Amino acid sequence: MAEVVVDGVVYKVNPDNNMLQECLSQGLDLPYFCWHPCMGSVGACRQCAVKQYRDADDKDGVLVMACMTPATDGTIISIEDPQAKDMREKVIESLMISHPHDCPVCEEGGECHLQDMTLMSGHNYRRYDKKKITHRNQYLGPFINHEMNRCITCYRCVRFYDDYAGGTDLAAQASHHHTYFGRYEEGVLESEFSGNLVEVCPTGVFTDKAFSENYTRKWDLQVAPSVCTGCSVGCNTTPGERYGSLRRIVNRYNSEINGYFICDRGRFGFDYVNSEDRIKVPLTLNGTGMEAVSDEELQAAIESYRGADVIGIASPRASNESNFALRSLVGHENFYSGISDSEHEATQLILSLARDTVFNFPSVREIEKADAILVVGEDITNIAPRIALALRQSVKNKAKELAEGCNIPTWQDAAVKELAQHDRSPLAILSSFTTRLDDVASDVLIDSPSALPGIASAIAYKISDKAPSVNSNENANSRIADQLVSAKRPLVIAGSSAGNIGLIQAAANIARALNDKRGEPIDLCLVVPEVNTIGMSMLVNGTNSLGVALNKLQSGAATKVIVLENDLYRHASSTEVDAALDKANGVLVIDQMPTRTTAKASTLLPSTSFSEHEATYVNYEGRAQLSFQVHRSHTSALPAWSWLSEQQREDIDVLINRCAEEAPNFNKLDNLLPDLNEFVASMKIPRQSHRYSGRTAMKANLNVHEPKQPVDDQSVMSFSMEGIPVTSDTPVLGAAWAPAWNSNQSISKFQEEVNGELKQGHIGELLIERNESGDYLDVTTPKVSDSGLQLSIAYQIFGSDELSAKSSRIQQRMTDAYVAISPSDAQSLGLNQGDEVSLDSNQHVAVACIRSKIKEGTAALYCGDNDIDRHALGATIALTKITDANLSRGIKGLIVSDLYEEGC
Amino acid sequence: MVTKPLTKNIDMSRPPLDINAYEANDGYQSIKAIAAGLSPGDVLQVVKDSGLKGRGGAGFPTGLKWSFVPQGDNAPKQKYFVVNADEMEPGTFKDRLLMEGDPHLLLEGMILGSYTIQASVAYIFLRGEYKASENTLRQAISEAYDKGYLGKNILNTGFDLDIILHTSAGRYICGEETALLNALEGKRANPRAKPPFPQVSGLWGKPTIVNNVETVCNLPGILTYGVDWYHGLTEGIDHGTKLFGISGRVKTPGCWELPLGVTIREVIEKYGGGMREGYGLRAFLPGGGSTDFMLPEHLDLPFDYDEIAKVGSRLATGTMILLDDKTCPVGMIGNLMKFFAHESCGFCTPCRDGLPWVDEIFNEFESGRGSEKDLQILHEHVDYLGPGRTFCALAPGATAPLGSGLRIFAEDFHRHIKEKRCPYKH
Amino acid sequence: MSENLIATTAIKARQLSEEEIKEIEHELELYPDKQAVGLEALKIVQKHQGWVSDESLLAISKYLDLPVADLESVATFFNLVYRQPVGKNVILFCNSVSCWIMGCDEMRTHINDKLGVDFGGTTEDGRFTFLPVPCLGDCDRAPVMMVGDDLHRNLTPEKINQIISDYQGKA
Ligand SMILES: Cc1cc2nc3c(=O)[nH]c(=O)nc-3n(C[C@H](O)[C@H](O)[C@H](O)COP(=O)(O)O)c2cc1C
C-alpha cells in the first residue's frame, strides 16, 4: 500500500498501478481514452492530464499523464488544477476538430465515452472553423459497421484487436492526422472477438451492425443481467429488448469470468429469439398433422405423461430448473442424459474429477494467471472461445515477469511488449490439426486422434514416475513436462468435445503428476460443449445415458418420452433416434425452434428462450450463475420448467430452492437468489432505465390508453422504469450507468476497485465440493481400423452451437460441413480444395478442405449445423468424391491459418 | 595541433579519403589503442572526462548516457549501438557533410562506442534521401571489414562488431531516438514512452545507445589526442568543436567546424560573409527549425549550450536559419508549422490534431483571412503543444519558433489581419 | 464448384523476382526479426517495380509470412514507400524552411507550369512524379530538389528547364 495525495486528500493505493487507475478506483472522475482497465497505458490521447507536484512545497508542479504516472508512495497530484483542466479541455477540443456533428444519428449516442468525456472536460463550443478531415469507410463483414470519421485516434481498437486478441487483419494506417484504422482492404474481420471493438472503441467508429439496422438508444432498451448460452464458459451479458424484440447483447463485467470481453458467438448469436420460426403455440398430433389445441385438451395431453413408463430426456442447453423439473416429474430413475453416450461418459468423468482435491477447475481469470499451459486435444477457440482469449493473456505472463525484472511497471503496455519481443510463457498444444492458438504456442504437436492420449500420457510420466509408465524419447515431451513442472502456475486443458475420453484421462494424469511434484492443487480446465452440460449431468444418474433411454423406448420398456429442449439427432445416430421415437406411443417435446426432434413430437410445447425467463446454468468450472429474464415472450411459450412442474407456473424461486434442497451438490444454488433484505420497501429493480422513453406511446398504434405495465411477481426485477435507482449499492446490476458516465466505462463505479469484483458480487457459486481423492486413470485409446482416415471431430465457433447457428448474423459466417485432410491424403484420394465428398459412401456430404497442418491419415470433420449424422460414423471414415451435391455455402470465409494452396 | 578534428580530412571537391589515406592521417589509432589494452571502462572514462555533449539536439552528456547501459555478467548479452543519421530537422545540413566527406571517421567512432557498451551489432540509421552518403558509407564499411576493423575478433581483441547500414523510408519523426528504434524494427515510427530508456530496453528490447553522427565523429579525436587536447579546443565552458551552418540570405551560406563558444556574429559575418546586398538580418533560428528565434541583439553571444539557453533558445544542431527583412516572418513560421503538422506521427492528440489547426490558421493568414480569434488560438497552442503535454519532443519543437515568433513578430501578425493580405507580397 | 470457394482476396500475390528474393534473403541476415525485413522488402520491391502494388504487398506478406495489414500499416506510414504508381523519375522537391526562404515556391510554380502537374501529380507521359519532401539537408544551397537519386542545388528556373530537358532526353 502506498499513500498518495489527490487534490489535498490522502488515499491508500496500490503502488503497482498508475495514478489514473487508482483515481478511478477511488471513485474520482478523471477523463481518459487510450487507457483501458485491461490493456494498460500507452499515453497516446493525453486526456488524463493532471498536475504533479514534487513535494508539499512545490507550488508550480508539472503536467503529467495520470495513466503514465506510477502510484508510488508520496505521489502528489491535482485533478482540479486550472492548468490541468485547461489541458483536458484542449485535448477534447483537438479530438473534436474533425469529428462529425452526427450525435443525433450516431449509434453510439447516449452511451458514448467521447460524449461523456467532452462534457466532463467542459468543452462545449466549437471554435474550429476550418476544413475537416474525412475518411472512407470499409465493409467489415456482417457484424461490425465502420464509420471512420468518428475516430479520435486513441489506438484502442488495434490494441485490443491485435495485441490483446491476436488478430492480424486490422491495423493503423497512414500517419499524422490522416491516421486510419481498418483492414488492408475491405472484408470480414477475421477475429472471433471482433465484436468487442464495439465496446472498446470509445466513440462510434465500430458499431454493432445488426443493432444499427434495428436501432434503439441504450436508455430505451429493456435490460437485465443475463448469462450467455453460447458455450460452457458462461460469460455474463446484458441483452437489450425493445418493442418485443431482442436487439443486441453486450458484455456484462464479471471479474472471475469474462471481464470486459465476450466472443462474437455470444454477442451476435441471439436473433433466433426474434425468429418467425419460433414455436409459438402448443400443438398436438391430430391424424397426420400438428394442430393447436384447447387448454383442456392440452392439460389432458400433458397429464398423460405421468406414470412409470414415461421417461424424460434432459438437455445440456436447458436450465437447471427445467432439467430439475423434468427429473421431478418423471423420477430420478427415469431421467436420462441428453448428450451422446461418449460425451456422457466423458462428462461423468469430468464431474468425478471436479470432486477431487488435487485439482482446481480454474476460472477464466485464473486461467489468465497461468504461466505454462498444455492443451490436450481441444480446439479451444471453437469450443470455449473466451478461454482462448484468456490463454492469449496467459502467454504474456512471461513478458510481465521480464518487465518486473527490469522495473518496468506491467501497465506500461508498449514497453512490456517491446521488452519481451516474442518471448512468451510456454503454451503447448496437442491436436490432430492446427488451431487458432498456434501463433502463440511454443509447441504444437500434431498427431492422430489415436496417438494423442499416448503422447499426453508420456508427458505425465515424464513429470512423475508415479503416473502410469509410458516411455517416449520425444524431446518435446520432456520440454513440455519441464515447463509445467517449473512454472509458477501450470495449467492443463482438455475437454469432451473431441469425443476422445483418453484425452481427459491423460490430462487428469498430467495434472495429478504435477500435484505429486508440487503438492498443491493443479489447475485443470475441462471444457464441455454447451451452456449447461455440467448442470444437466450433475442431475442425471451416471448409468442413465441417452443410449439406455433410446433402447428402453425401442424395446418398449418405456412407452412415452418427454424430450426437453433437445434435438436428439445431434446426440445419437438417426437410426437409433428414429427407432426409439417411432416406437414410442407418446413423444412430448418442449423446445423453442423446430428441429428434427420436434417433427417427431406428438405433443409440442413452446418454451421461452434464454432472454425470456429467469434461470440458472452451471459452467465448465461447476460455477452456477443466475440469468434474469429480460423481456416477456409474446407467444404462448412458457419456461420449459413451467410446463413440467406439478403446480404449473410454480415460482422460479421455489423451484431453485427445491433444487438446492433435493439435488446433491446443488445446495448452494439458492445463494444465487438476490437477498431480499437488501430491497428497500420491497421496491424492485427496474429493467428499464430512468430515461426510458415513449412508454406511454409504444402501443399507441393499438390503443391510445397507456397500458398497465406488466407485473412480474416472479422476479426481483420489474418491467418498468420505477424502482431502486442504479447506484453502486443496487443489489442487481443490469446496465451500468452512473451520473456523467453513460458509456460502459461507468463500470468502474461499480467495481470494488478497477478490475475488482463488482460491489454487488454476482460472481456465481461454485457448486461442487472437492472432498474426494482419486488416483491415476487408465487411459483409453480410441480403437481404429487400418483402412480409411481416422476421424477427429472439428467445431466452428460460428455453426457448431445449435441455437446461435439459427441466428441470421451467425449464418452469414457459417460454412457447410467440411472434412479437413492433409495435402498428401487429398492427393491420394484425388481431391481438390473445395471438392464435395461423401462420407462412408452414404448420403452425407461435406466439402473437402485441404489443410497443410493436419496429421496425415486424419480427417477433421466439421458437421456444420448437424448436417452430418456423425454418430453413425465409426472411428475411421472413407471419403469419395462426388459431383452433384451442390452445397450452398462451401467453405468460403472459413478462417483457418493453414488452408492449403496449390503450389505453396 | 589538430584544430578541426571533424573535418580535417574533408575536401568536398574530391571523393573522401579511402581507408589507407584515412589511416595515414591518424585514422583508426583509437582502435589500435583498444587492441593495445584499452578497456571499455577506460574508454567510458575518457568520454565522460571529455565532457562531450550530444550533437543531435538535446545536448545530453554522451559519457553519462553510455553509463546507463547495464554492464557485467548479468547484463543482456545482446546490445546495440545505433547512429542517428536521419538528419531531417529543417535547416540542418551538418551530418551529411561528415558522412559524404569522411565516412571512416564515423565508423571509427561507432567502433569505439560499440566497444564501450559491448554491442556486437551497430546500425547506421541513414535517411533514405542521402544517396551520396549511402555510397560513401557502403564503400567505407567494406574497406573497414577488409582491414579487420569490423567483423569477428577485431584486431585480435576478441571483440566482434558488425555495422549495418539501414536506409530510412522517410519521416522526420524517425530522428526521435525511440521512434527511430521502431522504424529500425520495421514498425510504424511512433515514439516510445520513456522510461524505460533505450539504454535499458531499446532495439528489440535490448540495451541500446543512440547517438548523432556528429557526436560519434567526435570520439576518435578524443581518444586519439586526449582529453586535454579536447578541452584545449575551446575557451568557454563547452568543449570541442561543432559544425555550425548558415542558410538564408547571407553571401556565402555553408557549414564550418568551429570551436564551441565562437560568437554568433563571427559565424555570420566572417564565415557567412554577412547578409547579401539589400538584405538586413531580422532574426534567426540558431539550431534548426525547432529552436526559438533569436535577434540581432544576440549576435555577440558565444555559441554554446548554456549561453543560448539563457536567452530562451537552444543551440540544438547549430545550423542557423536566417530570416532577412524582406521575407515574411509569418510565412516562415507557417512553413515550419506545415512541416511539423505533416511530420507528426499521429500518435498523441495535441500534436496530431493541434498542429494541423495551427497550419490551417497560417494558411488563412497567408491568404489574408487571418483573424484575431485565430491569433488567439495560435497563442493557446504554444502552451498546449509544449513540453510534457505531448508524447515526444516533436510538437514542443514546433512551439519554439511559434511561441517566440508570435512574441517577436506580433506586429507582423496584426498587419496581416489589418491589411487582409501578406504585407511582404507585392 | 471448386473455383471461388475460398474467399481471401480478389487480388492475387504476384511472383517475386529472383533478384527481389535474393535481396530480401540478404536483409534477413541483417535483422534478427522478420518484421524489420518487411519494411526492407517494401523498399526492395519498390526499387525494382517503381512502387508497391497490392500484388507486391501480398507477395511480401506471403514470402515473409507477415500479416498484410501490418505491412500496409508501415507502407502507408513512411514517406518514401509509394502505394500508387509513380512516374519514371520522381522529383522530390524540398519545400522546407530554408528552401522556402530562398524562393522554392516560385520554383514549384515553375515546375508546375512546365510539367502541368503539382505536388502528388504524375505527368501524362509517365516521365515525372512531382512530390514535396521535408528538408533535404542541403540548405546552404537552397532551393534544392532530387530527381531520382540525383540532387540538384541552387535551383533557378533556367536550371530547372535544363534538368527537365535532360531527363526528357533520356530514353
Ligand atoms: C522530432 C525529433 C527529431 C529528431 N531528429 C533527429 C535527427 O534527425 N538526428 C539526430 O541526431 N537527432 C535527432 N533527434 C534527437 C534524438 O532524439 C536524440 O536525442 C539524439 O539522436 C541523441 O543523440 P546525441 O545524444 O548524440 O545527441 C530528434 C529528436 C526529435 C524529438
Ligand code: SF4
Ligand atoms: S508529439 Fe505525439 S503525435 Fe507528435 S510526433 Fe510526438 S508522439 Fe507523435
Ligand code: FES
Ligand atoms: S488515458 Fe492517459 S494518455 Fe490516454
